[in-house]
Amino acid sequence: MPKLLHSRAVWLALLAAALVAAVLLLRHALDPVLRIPGLSGPPGASARITPVSARPQDFAVGGSSRLAIYLTDPASSWLGLAFGLKSIGVPFIVTSDAQEAVRHRMILAYPTISGARVDTAASLALRQHVTSGGTLVGFEVLGAGLNDLFGLAGVDAVQGRKKLAWDPGAAALWGFTAPQEQDIPLVGAGATQGSPGYAMRVSTATVMARFEDGQAALTSHHAGSGRAYAMGLDVGAFIASTQQGRRQGREYINAYEPGVDLLLRWMRQLYREAEPLAVTLGTVPQDKSLSVVLTHDVDYNQSIRNGLAYAKAEAAQQVRATYFIQTKYVRDWVDQAFFGADGIAGVRALQGEGAEIASHSVSHSPVFSKFPMGTGSEQYPTYAPFVRSREQTEGGTLLAELRVSRFLLQHAAPGSAVEAFRPGYLEYPFSLPEALQATSYRYSSSVASGIVLSHLPFQLSHHRDGQAPVPVWEFPITLEDERVRPMDTALLPRALEIAQRLSAYGGMCVLLIHPNVMDDKLRFQHSFVARMKEAGAWIGPLGEFARWWEARDGIQADVQVADGTPRVLVRSPAAIKSLPLHLPKGWRVAASSPVATTPTARGVWLDLPVGETALPLEAATP
Numbered sequence: 001m002p003k004l005l006h007s008r009a010v011w012l013a014l015l016a017a018a019l020v021a022a023v024l025l026l027r028h029a030l031d032p033v034l035r036i037p038g039l040s041g042p043p044g045a046s047a048r049i050t051p052v053s054a055r056p057q058d059f060a061v062g063g064s065s066r067l068a069i070y071l072t073d074p075a076s077s078w079l080g081l082a083f084g085l086k087s088i089g090v091p092f093i094v095t096s097d098a099q100e101a102v103r104h105r106m107i108l109a110y111p112t113i114s115g116a117r118v119d120t121a122a123s124l125a126l127r128q129h130v131t132s133g134g135t136l137v138g139f140e141v142l143g144a145g146l147n148d149l150f151g152l153a154g155v156d157a158v159q160g161r162k163k164l165a166w167d168p169g170a171a172a173l174w175g176f177t178a179p180q181e182q183d184i185p186l187v188g189a190g191a192t193q194g195s196p197g198y199a200m201r202v203s204t205a206t207v208m209a210r211f212e213d214g215q216a217a218l219t220s221h222h223a224g225s226g227r228a229y230a231m232g233l234d235v236g237a238f239i240a241s242t243q244q245g246r247r248q249g250r251e252y253i254n255a256y257e258p259g260v261d262l263l264l265r266w267m268r269q270l271y272r273e274a275e276p277l278a279v280t281l282g283t284v285p286q287d288k289s290l291s292v293v294l295t296h297d298v299d300y301n302q303s304i305r306n307g308l309a310y311a312k313a314e315a316a317q318q319v320r321a322t323y324f325i326q327t328k329y330v331r332d333w334v335d336q337a338f339f340g341a342d343g344i345a346g347v348r349a350l351q352g353e354g355a356e357i358a359s360h361s362v363s364h365s366p367v368f369s370k371f372p373m374g375t376g377s378e379q380y381p382t383y384a385p386f387v388r389s390r391e392q393t394e395g396g397t398l399l400a401e402l403r404v405s406r407f408l409l410q411h412a413a414p415g416s417a418v419e420a421f422r423p424g425y426l427e428y429p430f431s432l433p434e435a436l437q438a439t440s441y442r443y444s445s446s447v448a449s450g451i452v453l454s455h456l457p458f459q460l461s462h463h464r465d466g467q468a469p470v471p472v473w474e475f476p477i478t479l480e481d482e483r484v485r486p487m488d489t490a491l492l493p494r495a496l497e498i499a500q501r502l503s504a505y506g507g508m509c510v511l512l513i514h515p516n517v518m519d520d521k522l523r524f525q526h527s528f529v530a531r532m533k534e535a536g537a538w539i540g541p542l543g544e545f546a547r548w549w550e551a552r553d554g555i556q557a558d559v560q561v562a563d564g565t566p567r568v569l570v571r572s573p574a575a576i577k578s579l580p581l582h583l584p585k586g587w588r589v590a591a592s593s594p595v596a597t598t599p600t601a602r603g604v605w606l607d608l609p610v611g612e613t614a615l616p617l618e619a620a621t622p
Contacts, residue, residue, distance in 0.1 A: 034329040034337035035381050036344070042407035046376035046399050049434040051468035054079045059094040063558035063569075065277045067092040067267075068104035070126075072118060076111035080240025080466050087456045088264035089281030089582070090271050091557045098122035102129040106274035107136050108267070111234055114142035131224025135274035137267070140198050141230045150230045151205030151221030160194035162187050163212040164233060170208040170218075174269055176262060178501050180250075184259040185453070186238070188248030198232035205230065229270070235263055240466035242453045243474070245428050252450040253480050254494060256501045259453030265505055272585075277559040279568050279603075282580025283456060283506035285548055287600040288538040290503045293475065293510040293545055294321035294525070295445065299328070299364050299424060301338040304346035306515040311353035313522060317529050322541040323350055324360035324422040324445075327408040329380070332387040334364065339408065347412035356541035357416040359405040359441075364424030365393040373431055374399040376438065380408060398429060402439040419443055420542050426477070433460040437470045443546040445510060449476040455507035457549050473550060475542055478502075480512040487513075487524035495528055503535060510542070551576040555608075559584070559617075568615040572608045580605045583617070590616040 056071055059082060067085070071078055071094055078094065085092050093104070098118070101107050102125045109118075109126065118126070123144045130136050130149055141150050165183035166176055176182065186195040199215035200207075208229070209218035217232045242260050249257035272278045284291045294314065298307055307323055314321050325347060327339045351357060361368065363385040374397025383404050385396035406418045420443040421436060428446050429435070436444055449455050457475050462468035478498060484491040499509055511528070513521050532539055556571040566587065583589070583603035593615050597604035606615075 032331040032337070032386065033381055033384050034331070034340040036329075036340060039411065040379055040381065042379065042403055044377075046403050046438045048376065049438050049462070049470070051434070051462035053468045054082075056094045056096065059092070062091060062093040062556065063560060064103045065091070065275060065279070065559040066104060067106045067108065067271045067275070068101040069094045070098060070101035070107050070109045071096050072109060072113065073111050077234065077236035077240045077466055078110060079236075079461070079469065080238075080243065081108070081110060081236035083243065083459050083469075084239040084260065084264050085267065086553055087283075087454075087458045088261075088268050089283060090268050091279065098125045102126070102134070105134050105276075106271045107134065109136060109138045110236060112140040112142055113138045113144050113146060114140070115144050118144040120145075130226035130228050133225040135227050135229075135270060137229045137231060137270065139231050139234060139236075141200070142198075148203075149221070149223050150228045151203055151219065151223075152230060153201040153203040155198045155200050155230075155232065156215075157196070158199045158211065158215065158232075159196050161197045161211045161217075161233075162194040164209050164217045165212065166209045167207055174266055175504070178256065178504075180256045180501070181258060181262055184262055185249050186233070195233070195238070197234070200230050200232055239263065242451075243458050244461065244464035244466055245447050245451050249450045249453045253448040253477060254483055254491065255450055256455075256498045257450045257453050258455060258501070258507070261454050261456060261505065261507065264456075277561070277566055277584045279557050279559055279584065280582045281552060281555060281557065282582055282602070282605070283508070284580065285538050285545075285578035286598070286605045287506075287580035287602065289536045290499060290506060290538070291508045291545055292499070292529075292532045292537045292539045293508065293542050294319060294529070294539065295422070295510060295512050295542055296321055296323045297360055297422065297512060297514050298323055299326040299360055299514070300516045301336055303515045304338070304343055304350070306518060307355070308346065308349050308353065309518055310513070310515050310522060310525070311350050311355045313526060314529075315353055317526065319529055319539045320354045320356060320541045320544070322356040322358050322420060322543060324358045324420070325409060326360040326364045326424070327362050327405040328364065329408075330363065330384050330386060332363075333389055334387050344412040347409065351413040351416065356543050357409050357413045357418055358420035358422065358543065359402065359409055359418055360422055361401045361424055362405050363387055363393060363396050363401060365396055366390045366425050366427070367393050368396070368401070368423050368425070368427035369429045371396045371398045371401065371429065373397065373435065376403070378404060380404050398431060398435045399439060402435055402441065406439060406441070417543070420445065420546065422446055430464050433464060433470045433472050434462050436472045442471060442550065443473055443475060443542060445475045445477060445542060447474060447476050449478045449510075452476050455502055455509065457508060457546070459553065473546060473553070475508065475510055475546060477512050478509045481514055481521055481524075486520035488520045488527060492524055492527055496531055499532060499535065499537070503537070548576065548578070552579060555579065557581070566617045568617065569612060570608060570615065571612045572610060575608065575610050577607045578605050579608055581615075586620055587617040588620040590618040592616055
């Protein structure tokens with residue numbers, strides 16, 4: 001009997017253990033969260049960001065060799081104009097004092113010239129500036145007694161403008177030769193409402209650009225020994241709205257859409273023509289022809305494994321790429337969870353091949369742009385967003401997607417800064433800039449170049465409102481892999497043509513390839529990289545280029561003349577390598593320069609330490 005009872009007890013214990021194991025297996029099968037034992041975080045909370053509006057006085061310091069923005073209304077979109085000039089490399093100051101403005105050879109009077117905004121003394125100063133050889137660009141020239149200076153009979157307010165087209169002679173004069181450079185779309189394709197503006201009634205001025213109905217949008221007029229331009233488009237507001245993703249060009253992606261860049265190139269050229277000692281910053285390290293930024297979105301369960309083949313191919317071509325990796329640890333409607341032990345091993349293998357690691361969110365939600373901000377204290381693994389359908393995601397927050405994914409990627413790739421982010425489906429919340437700042441990101445690649453009408457990086461603002469800058473920069477995507485297949489035959493010719501257009505002004509080409517398959521995509525990348533090397537492009541990962549761009553964005557450059565000899569004063573808040581300086585025509589850096597410089601067709605490139613560096617100039621021999 002005792003033996004029977006013992007056998008029964010053993011049997012019951014085994015049954016209980018089996019039931020417990022079955023319950024645990026069932027719970028594991030039903031639990032959508034793929035957990036990494038012992039891991040939780042990030043610790044602490046992400047602080048909410050309070051916006052601080054930009055002030056004109058923050059941009060008020062600089063020498064007379066700079067362009068001057070004569071600000072006639074501080075409540076305007078002047079920050080959009082300032083951000084644009086920084087992107088194209090034009091040094092400038094912002095001032096509300098006309099007497100300070102006329103110390104500079106080129107003035108942008110923004111946003112309006114009117115009797116209500118420009119008093120008699122300022123009006124006389126502007127007139128004297130032009131007639132004595134200066135250049136003045138007036139936006140919305142409504143009066144102030146200066147119509148004759150601009151060669152105008154008057155202006156008319158207009159609504160619904162959809163296009164600004166350059167006069168053929170003006171386009172040729174300013175080097176706008178590509179078909180996409182002949183006009184600027186002011187609204188997106190298919191839009192029913194256009195933009196407001198002012199049409200000039202010309203008396204003696206020359207029309208340089210027109211709206212689509214033929215009315216003058218830009219005029220030029222010689223007055224004395226100077227020149228006055230009148231622009232009927234609020235360029236600051238236009239740049240701000242496009243750079244903040246509130247407009248769209250003719251094509252979304254895989255296209256050359258340079259609308260904003262044309263306006264910036266135009267202003268840069270006017271500045272270099274007006275200021276004999278103009279120094280501008282190049283847009284590509286070592287003044288190469290263009291920058292090509294290689295990126296991959298890893299958002300599929302096989303993509304990390306496939307990504308390793310891409311990374312090896314990149315290493316074979318001696319280039320590196322950025323891998324935007326989704327930290328998907330929740331099984332849902334979209335896909336199985338793949339960021340567990342195997343995913344971490346895959347990320348480390350990518351890192352070992354030289355890949356740069358960046359975040360592609362946790363959930364890759366199709367409605368990411370509708371997520372609430374969140375508390376900023378969300379942690380793995382309790383943060384478990386569930387994508388139920390294309391229209392519904394449960395439990396997702398903006399701050400959690402950023403902070404949790406960054407934490408997991410830094411765990412997976414020790415030593416990786418993880419400073420760049422790209423949302424799934426390029427979903428672009430208005431509050432993304434401040435959320436990125438709150439979670440210690442510095443770089444975003446979240447929007448297509450066809451949305452922002454630009455192939456240059458630019459700084460973002462709080463809530464994308466163009467008022468309060470945040471220390472985060474956007475790098476728009478030019479080429480992607482989902483709309484045109486096979487890439488190696490159908491997209492490659494177009495991609496090469498786009499790159500050629502960008503090389504005319506040092507544009508940026510961000511390439512996005514999903515490593516969900518190889519075949520035509522990998523063949524395309526290999527061919528494109530090889531051709532870009534032949535074209536003299538800078539090629540590399542986003543973070544490397546972005547850190548260089550951020551340092552460039554802080555550069556201040558002035559030209560001073562002492563005893564008839566000019567010198568360039570360059571102030572750098574951070575050390576920077578391979579910075580291109582485009583020098584005044586007819587000048588070069590003297591042999592007595594305290595730092596080594598490498599000549600280029602437009603000036604030099606050099607490595608700068610923190611602080612001020614003075615570069616003496618001398619006349620260039622013919």
